Every structure is written in structure tokens, then in C-alpha cells.
Amino acid sequence: MNLIVVLVVFFNLSSAATHHGDWSEWSNFGRCSNMCGKGAQLRTRTCTNPEPMNGGSYCLGPASEQIECFEKPCEDEWTSWSEFSLCSCTHGRGYRTRTREKNCTVDVSGGNSCGIKESETRECTASCNLVQKVDGGWSSWGEVLKCSKPCGGGIRIMSRTCNNPVPANGGLFCPGSSVQTSACNEQPCKVSSTQRPFVTLPSKMWVTLKKRSARISLKKNLNRMK
Template sequence: MSSVSPENEGLKKGEVNFKANGQTQRIVSIVLGVLLTLAVTAFITILAIHLKAVDGGWSSWGEWSTCSLTCGSGGKSRERSCTNPSPQYGGADCSGESEETVPCNTQGCPAVDGGWSSWGEWSTCSLTCGSGGKSRERSCTNPSPQNGGTDCSGESEETVPCNIQGCPAVDGGWSSWGEWSTCSLTCGSGGKSRERSCTNPSPKYGGADCSGESEETVPCNIQGCPAVDGGWSSWGEWSTCSLTCGSGGKSRERSCTNPSPQYGGADCSEESEETVPCNTQGCPVNGGWGPWGPWSTCSRPCGGGNKHISRSCNNPSPQNGGTDCGGPARVWMICNRQACTRK
């Protein structure tokens, strides 16, 4: 006489309730649907790890472009793309070129000889007297020479004399003296100066230049200077830290210029540079996955159980604000799908 386990007795009672109650049947259908979705998700995850590489393949050539020239040897091109199929999962890219260019309209172009445009307007005479000159221009653009045609003959610019009458001589005259400059020293005998120019009027047409000097210098602040001891300026801005983490250093400077030592005064005492530690916190370390562990034991010996593999974010572990590992730490799959046999 065969014995019936408590588990099998529960299954038989469930079968009776399943047949007797339509609502229970719907609940069981929903549970089975969820289990099937989990199984498919686990299968896709495992499949993605082992996908086969797909090498790229060329598409058909596109249409030829319009020729770049109507004569004299132009070029046209066409293209194709590495999308039939595109390389995936580490597959090789397409070999060969994606663009092809060939010559077109190779026949020679007819020669066009150049022709002069009309003359432009005369320029203003370069002088008001004493024989100046004025000019006018034209260009070889009516038409421009092309395809081996000859250039225009003759000159592109014409110059003729103008205002040829002589100019009267003008002697130079001094302008007024300018303002005195600031004294070169505040003490200890400096100097200051002022200037004038031979521009009132400037000498022209053989006229005489101005006589005398254009600059005048006199002494100023001739008294002796007292000794001035040096003084420190304010500290400058801190430099950028030498490290972003792990204990770097930053510094700032000052100069002995407030005031600078003068006339035998003492130099500044102490240091002109100060250095302090900065960014002493540890550097961030992003987490990395360790190897996958072994598969767990199936949760059921038959009738469809679950097993999983796990990995840890410890290779290395995230530290000091580093990012955690991306991706799943555990993957599930269905196991022992065979039906359970009754004893």
C-alpha cells in the first residue's frame, strides 16, 4: 500500500478547489504568468552575456552625384554604408571604402579670351602744385580669360600729370611749448621737460627748417630723500591645490613693495611665501564587480524551481564617495522543470 505525503495531499486538495472555484483558477493563472515573465527575463539576461558577434556588411551603392564640372574633367561620387547589417557585439567593421569617385565630363572646355572693362574714374591729383599725378584703372573681366584663352593686352592702369605749376617756398615755424612733464624724482634732484614742434607751419617747397631746440629740460625736486624701509604687500590669492585628494598643498605670496625699500632703508623681514596643506580627504574609489559565484541549489527537486548566481561589489569596494557597481548583483533562472512523480 503506497503512502501519500502531506505535500501531495495539499496538491490534491488544491486540484479540487481549482476545479470548484473559478476565482482560484484566475489567481493561479496570474501567478503562472509572473513566474513565466521572470523566467524569460533571466533567460534574456544570460543570453545577452553569450551573444555571438555580428560582422558588418555593405549596403547597396547610392546614386551618382552631379559632376563637379561641365567640361575639363570633373568628378562624381557615390556612397554606401556599413548597415547591411551593422557590426554588433564586437563584430568586425566593413572592409573597403564607403565612397567611390570617378572622373566625368573629361572633354576639354572652349578657350575664352579676356576683354577689358571700361576705364574707371580719375583719382584726385596727388599734389595741389609742383606737378602731381592722377590715375584710373580697368580690369580684364569683360570677359575674364578662361580655359587657356589669352589675357588682355595693354596696361590695367593709366597715370597722367596734373597741377604742374610750381609751389611757393614755405619756411617752418615753431608751435607753442607743451606742458611740463612730471618731475622724474620726488627728491634727490630729478628733471622735467617740455616740447615743441616745427609745424606752425611745416617747411615746404624748399623753405627753411626751424632754428633752435625742440625739447627743453630743467632740474626739479633737488632736495635729498629720507630713507624708506620696505613693507609687505597684502597676501595674494591661494594657488590651486596641488592634489584634488590625498593631501596636497597650496601657497600664497606677498611682495616687499608696500613700500619698496629706498634710499638705504631696510628690507622686509620674514618670508614672502606661505604654504599650507589642502584636500586632505581620501581619494574616491569606484566599486568594481568580483567574479560570479557558483549556482545555488535549485529551490525544488522537480516541478520548476529557481536557482541563482551572485557576485559582490568588492573588486574594489567603493570608497570615499566613489560610485557603486552598475548592473545586477544576482541573476535567477528556472531549474528542475521536470514534473514531480507520485510515489
């Protein structure tokens, strides 16, 4: 009976013992991270040989490891050429250019030459000797002029000119108007106390008044002759 008790106590004490963790074997290295140029291969291990138990410490060291790899050189890929620019003429000679851009994954030398641009230039001097039409363009609007009237409704004028650039070699004149107007000083004019308002009479009334004035003048002249 005593022997059984001793064995049970020994088993309980041994099962509660502290176990520190230890690493498993390394896995095989995986595939290279890049299909061309320089890349990296990774392998891993786990802290399961055995796992830490009853307060045991975790495995020391890294759980992963990587090495450099190189599959094959990357081939530089260029984008399509852009359209040629307009002919730029200077001192009778003209040139036009087009560009394209390198679009690669990784540079073989380890640097980064991807994204650089390449240009091609061609001469177009013959185009410089042709007379080109130049359509006109408006300048900025000038300052607004003073109102034409102090009261009773006036006009402000603002103007611009077709000189930016000036039409040349049969080019079109600027579209639109060169003048812009706006209303101003629309308040009614004040009439002074000594000034009588001017009344416009119909034409028939003017004729009647003129006849009456002529009759009065005639009577005065006849009375003087008597």
C-alpha cells in the first residue's frame, strides 16, 4: 500500500516538471521570390521539439531564415513610342521628338534603372519654311471706364484687343466682342427748386402755340400803326 502511494506522488511531481522549448528541424527553402533578377528564398522552423510547458522558456533564435537567390536575368521591356511632337523651329532648322519608358521588374546589376526614359529626335526643317497661319487671341480685359452719366442711368465700358497673338498669315480674328458694357448710376437725377422740369409737348400743340403767338404779334403791330 505504501509503495502505491509513493509511485502516485512521484508521477504527479514528474508531470508538473518545467519543460523548455526546443526547435524542430529546418524546412526546405521555398521558391525564389522573383522570377528574374535577385530575390530571396525562405525556410522556417517551429518551437515544438518539445513545446515549452509548465513555465518553460520559449526557443531562442529566429524562427525563419532567408538567403539570396538569382533565377535568370530580367529582360528590359520598353513601352511603345509616343507620337512625335510638333516641329520646333529655331533659326531656320526644325526638330521633333518622341519618347518611351523602360518598364522592367528588377535590374540585373542590382541597381534600379527601371523607369528611365529614352527619346528619339528627327529633323523637320522643311516644315519650318512653310508659312503657318496664326489665329488671333484676346488680351486681358482693360480697366473699366468711368460711368458715362452721374445719374439717370449711364454705361460703363471695358475693352480688350486681339493681339495675344495678332492674327497672321491669314489666321482667324478673335471670336467674340472687343467691348463689354454694364449699367451704372441708375438712380434718378434730383431736380433743384429753382429749376423747372422740362416738359415735352406734342407737335400739334406746338403748332397751335405758334399760331397764337403770331396773332398776338400781328394785333400789337396794328395797334401801333393806328
